[in-house]
Amino acid sequence: xxxxxxxxxxxxxxxxxxxxxxxxxxxxxxxxxxxxxxxxxxxxxxxxxxxxxxxxxxxxxxxxxxxxxxxxxxxxxxxxxxxxxxxxxxxxxxxxxxxxxxxxxxxxxxxxxxxxxxxxxxxxxxxxxxxxxxxxxxxxxxxxxxxxxxxxxxxxxxxxxxxxxxxxxxxxxxxxxxxxxxxxxxxxxxxxxxxxxxxxxxxxxxxxxxxxxxxxxxxxxxxxxxxxxxxxxxxxxxxxxxxxxxxxxxxxxxxxxxxxxxxxxxxxxxxxxxxxxxxxxxxxxxxxxxxxxxxxxxxxxxxxxxxxxxxxxxx
Numbered sequence: 001x002x003x004x005x006x007x008x009x010x011x012x013x014x015x016x017x018x019x020x021x022x023x024x025x026x027x028x029x030x031x032x033x034x035x036x037x038x039x040x041x042x043x044x045x046x047x048x049x050x051x052x053x054x055x056x057x058x059x060x061x062x063x064x065x066x067x068x069x070x071x072x073x074x075x076x077x078x079x080x081x082x083x084x085x086x087x088x089x090x091x092x093x094x095x096x097x098x099x100x101x102x103x104x105x106x107x108x109x110x111x112x113x114x115x116x117x118x119x120x121x122x123x124x125x126x127x128x129x130x131x132x133x134x135x136x137x138x139x140x141x142x143x144x145x146x147x148x149x150x151x152x153x154x155x156x157x158x159x160x161x162x163x164x165x166x167x168x169x170x171x172x173x174x175x176x177x178x179x180x181x182x183x184x185x186x187x188x189x190x191x192x193x194x195x196x197x198x199x200x201x202x203x204x205x206x207x208x209x210x211x212x213x214x215x216x217x218x219x220x221x222x223x224x225x226x227x228x229x230x231x232x233x234x235x236x237x238x239x240x241x242x243x244x245x246x247x248x249x250x251x252x253x254x255x256x257x258x259x260x261x262x263x264x265x266x267x268x269x270x271x272x273x274x275x276x277x278x279x280x281x282x283x284x285x286x287x288x289x290x291x292x293x294x295x296x297x298x299x300x301x302x303x304x305x306x307x308x309x310x311x312x313x314x315x
Contacts, residue, residue, distance in 0.1 A: 002099075002100070002101050002102065002103055002107075002201075003101060003102035003103035003104060003106070003107065003205075003207060004027065004082070004086050004102065005027060005029060005082060005102060005104050005205065005206075005222070006078070006081075006082055006085075006205065006218075006219050006222045006223055007102050007204040007205025007206070007207075007210075007222030007223060007225055007226045008100070008102030008103075008204065008205065008226070009027075009082050009083075009085035009086045010040075010041055010085060010222070010223045010226035010227065011100060011102065011204055011226035011229060011230060012085065012086065013041070013085045014041075014226060014227055014230040015229075015230040015233065027078075027079050027082045027083055027086070028079055028184065029078075029104065029186045030115060030116065030117035030154065030184035030185055030186035031078070031115070031117060031154070031186065031188075031216070031218075031219075032075075032117070032143050032145050032152055032154060032216075033075055033076050033077070033078045033145070033147065033152055034051065034073045034074070034075050034076075034130070034145055034217075034219075035073065035074050035076060035219045035220055036072065036073060036074075036220055036287075036288070037050075037070075037071055037072060037073065037074055039074070039219065039220045039223055040223055040224070040227060041085070041223055041227075042074055042076065042081070043081055043084060045084075046076045046077045046078075046080050046081035046084070047074045047075070047076055048075055048076065048077050048147055048148030049074075049075035049128075049145075049146040049147055049148050050071035050073065050074060050075065050128055051071060051072060051073040051074075051075065051128055051129065051130045051145065051146065052067060052068045052069070052070060052071045052072055052073075052128045052129075053065065053066070053067045053068070053126065053128060053129040053130070054066045054067075054072075054129070054130050054131075054132065054282065054286050055129060055130070055131050055132070056131075056132045056134070056274070056277070056282055057131065057132065057133045057134065058133075058134050058135070058136055058272065058274060058275060059133065059134075059135060059136065059174075060174070063134075063274065063275070063277065063282075064277070064278060064279050064282055065279075065282070066279060066282045066283045066286055071128065072286065072287075073130065075145055075146060075147055075148070075152070077148075078219070098201075098202065098233065099200060099201035099202070100201060100202045100203070100204060100229070101198070101201045101202070101203045101204075101207045102203070102204045102205050102207050102226075103207050104205060104206040104207055104218075105186070105187035105188060105189050105206055106187075106207075107203070107206075107207035108189040108192055108193075108206050108207050108208075108209055108211075109192070109193040109195055109209065110189050110190070110191045110192040110193045110209060111189070111190055111191035112187045112188060112189050112190065113140070113156050113157065113158060113160070113187070113188055113190050114156065114160070114161060114162065114163060114185050114186070114187055114188070115154055115155065115156030115163060115185065115186055115187075115188050115216065116154055116155060116156070116162075116163040116164045116166070116167045116183060116184070116185045117152060117153070117154035117167075117183070117184050117185075117186070118152075118153045118154060118167050118168075118171065118180045118181075118182065118183045118184075119147065119150045119151070119152060119153075119180070119181050119182045120150060120151045120153045120171055120175065120178040120179065120180055120181070121150050121178060121179040121181055122177070122178045122179045123151055123175050123176075123177075123178040125144065125146070125151070127146070128146065129146070130143065130144070130145050130146070131143065131144040131145075133170070133174060134272065134274045135157070136272050136275070137267070138157045138158070138159075138160075138267070139157060139158040139159075139260070139263050139264055139267055140155065140156050140157030140158055140160070141155065141156075141157075142154065142155035142167070142170050142174070143155065144175070150181070151175075151178070153167060153170065153171060153175070153178075154167060155167050155170060156188060156190075156216065158190075158264065162185075163185070164183055164185060167183070168180065168183075188211070188216050188218075189206055189209065189211050190211075190213050190216070190260065191213060191257055191260065192206070192209030192210070192211055192213070192253065192257075193209050194208060194209040194210065194250050194253060194254075195208055195209055196208050196239065196242055196243055196246070197239050197242075202229055202238075202239075202242065204222065204225045204226045204229055205218060205221070205222030205225055205226065206218045206222060208225060208246075209253070210222060210225045210246060210249055210250075210253065211253070212252065212253060212256055212288060213253065213256040213257050213259075213260045214256045214259060214260060214285065214290070215285065215288070217288065220288070221246075221249045221253075224245075224246065224249065225245075225246050225249070227245075228242055228245030228246050229242050229245070231245060232244075232245055252288060252289070252290065255290060255291070255292070256290060259273065259290070276298065277298060278298045278301065280294055280297060280298055281294055281295060281298050
């Protein structure tokens with residue numbers, strides 16, 4: 001097996017006959033480090049914060065928010081968590097006659113952007129709250145997530161090769177300042193081609209294209225794909241079983257890809273898809289369950305926009 005990020009490490013730990021090949025001694029990939037609380041294999045030792053409230057902006061214009069009584073996300077120390085799964089993996093067993101690629105964006109097929117993540121000190125925002133800040137003239141967003149005493153602040157946008165200076169400017173202009181203590185960048189597959197087997201090896205996680213395009217979320221689908229593949233390898237037709245195991249994730253990815261294309265076309269006409277959303281859309285966005293029905297219901301309250309979006313969705 002090649003690649004030991006979240007999905008590769010989860011497969012290594014789960015599948016009793018796996019051996020892993022590390023790309024580096026220490027794992028790192030810049031991201032928001034957030035996972036839904038129901039994500040399998042999350043070790044509470046590496047949970048550094050929690051989120052139960054989500055606030056959405058078009059720059060400084062508030063668009064809406066979604067709140068839960070109990071935390072909906074864990075914020076994790078992803079590097080330490082992933083490395084713990086690497087150590088716990090059954091690397092001493094004899095490997096089965098199977099190859100698994102888990103090299104993330106280095107192995108994925110599809111359009112990619114670069115995202116930047118910074119840790120910011122000296123800022124005080126609401127507890128257990130995540131902020132999403134969209135721009136009216138760009139496809140992408142900034143995020144601000146609590147991270148155990150600091151804030152994980154980042155962003156990524158179509159057409160922006162180096163988002164690092166944009167993140168610094170965001171810290172000054174939107175957060176009102178703060179001390180940036182660490183900045184990293186990473187590739188993210190935003191228009192993935194789902195490929196569960198490439199003719200030579202199975203694929204899991206982002207390497208398989210299993211990353212949500214609109215939110216850039218890859219940890220949970222990566223973990224679920226690793227568990228699905230480990231279970232499928234027990235069957236007589238593992239590829240078919242594997243596809244069934246991740247079918248729901250694939251459907252959501254394909255729908256989000258269509259929405260992302262629509263967002264690009266609307267932007268070219270001077271419109272922003274996020275401006276048409278309401279609380280139900282934001283909730284489904286957070287819960288990784290966006291559907292055409294949700295959008296149509298929201299747009300029924302904005303009839304001047306509904307017809308245009310429906311035409312684009314059914315094309």
